[in-house]
Amino acid sequence: MLTVFNIQRYSLHDGNGVRTNIFFKGCPLRCLWCNNPESIEPSPSIMFDERLCHRFGDCLKAGNGNIILNNGKLLINRDFAGDVNILRDVCPSRALMVSGEERSVNDIIAEIEKDIPFYIMSGGGVTLTGGEPFSQGPDLKDLIKELKNRNIHVSAETSLHLPWETIEPYTELVDVFLADLKHTDGEKFVKYTGGDVKLVMNNFRKLDQTGRDFIVRVPVIPEFNCSFPEMTAIIDFSADLSNACEINFIPYHDLAREKYIMLGKEYIFENRGRISREDLNVFSEYAEKKGLTTKIMN
Numbered sequence: 001m002l003t004v005f006n007i008q009r010y011s012l013h014d015g016n017g018v019r020t021n022i023f024f025k026g027c028p029l030r031c032l033w034c035n036n037p038e039s040i041e042p043s044p045s046i047m048f049d050e051r052l053c054h055r056f057g058d059c060l061k062a063g064n065g066n067i068i069l070n071n072g073k074l075l076i077n078r079d080f081a082g083d084v085n086i087l088r089d090v091c092p093s094r095a096l097m098v099s100g101e102e103r104s105v106n107d108i109i110a111e112i113e114k115d116i117p118f119y120i121m122s123g124g125g126v127t128l129t130g131g132e133p134f135s136q137g138p139d140l141k142d143l144i145k146e147l148k149n150r151n152i153h154v155s156a157e158t159s160l161h162l163p164w165e166t167i168e169p170y171t172e173l174v175d176v177f178l179a180d181l182k183h184t185d186g187e188k189f190v191k192y193t194g195g196d197v198k199l200v201m202n203n204f205r206k207l208d209q210t211g212r213d214f215i216v217r218v219p220v221i222p223e224f225n226c227s228f229p230e231m232t233a234i235i236d237f238s239a240d241l242s243n244a245c246e247i248n249f250i251p252y253h254d255l256a257r258e259k260y261i262m263l264g265k266e267y268i269f270e271n272r273g274r275i276s277r278e279d280l281n282v283f284s285e286y287a288e289k290k291g292l293t294t295k296i297m298n
């Protein structure tokens with residue numbers, strides 16, 4: 001089984017053609033700006049949107065003591081004691097939802113197959129994302145094999161923050177790796193993501209040695225990596241790899257704010273300002289001078 005929190009059809013912004021993005025739960029990193037905070041925990045997460053709550057009370061009964069009403073406010077035990085799936089579909093106004101469910105390979109393939117004509121027409125396909133897709137178990141390999149049996153193009157977005165032994169089998173299966181390089185400095189990386197940058201950089205070198213083309217994705221984040229020295233260090237590292245066919249710059253935004261509130265989490269990275277396409281031009285021009293094909297994403 002695979003733990004999925006969203007299957008987004010008809011995406012036009014995440015690679016070639018019309019794509020279906022499959023979002024998997026679970027990530028080894030904890031990036032402070034993460035746009036998909038519901039992806040981080042591997043198990044299903046409770047999301048509550050107070051604006052939609054009509055105090056019907058169905059969740060109080062189903063919650064079995066994990067959800068109580070206190071002074072007119074719903075209090076939720078996020079470390080839900082018991083099976084959180086009992087809350088799925090209990091709320092008539094969908095103020096309370098459970099994000100993430102186990103789905104079989106066959107079930108996912110049945111949903112993907114509906115869009116095969118769009119992939120053929122547009123040169124699109126499927127993008128595995130999350131979270132960290134390669135954190136899933138062996139069923140992920142079966143899913144990719146089933147997609148390839150149907151001649152569907154498969155991209156995978158990855159943090160590369162996993163043992164190489166976990167990543168390596170996918171280099172033969174996935175058509176294009178979209179691999180994140182968020183920083184090259186170990187101290188900054190651990191402070192803002194909780195991870196080990198050496199693991200990521202070594203995995204980039206190993207991925208490069210496979211001879212497969214890959215795309216380097218750089219989230220451009222205020223305070224974290226948005227200075228010229230930090231960004232040029234990222235670009236220089238990428239330019240030294242033989243098979244980095246493209247570098248993508250992805251500007252920070254804080255549109256995930258509501259999701260943090262719904263998860264009962266603090267969003268400590270809000271209001272850090274906007275990064276415009278113009279701000280990224282200087283990095284893009286430097287990368288082109290270093291011989292990289294560049295793209296500024298939305």
Ligand code: SF4
Nearest residue numbers: 027029030031034131
């Ligand atoms: S690697 Fe991506 S999914 Fe994981 S915490 Fe960072 S931004 Fe979120």
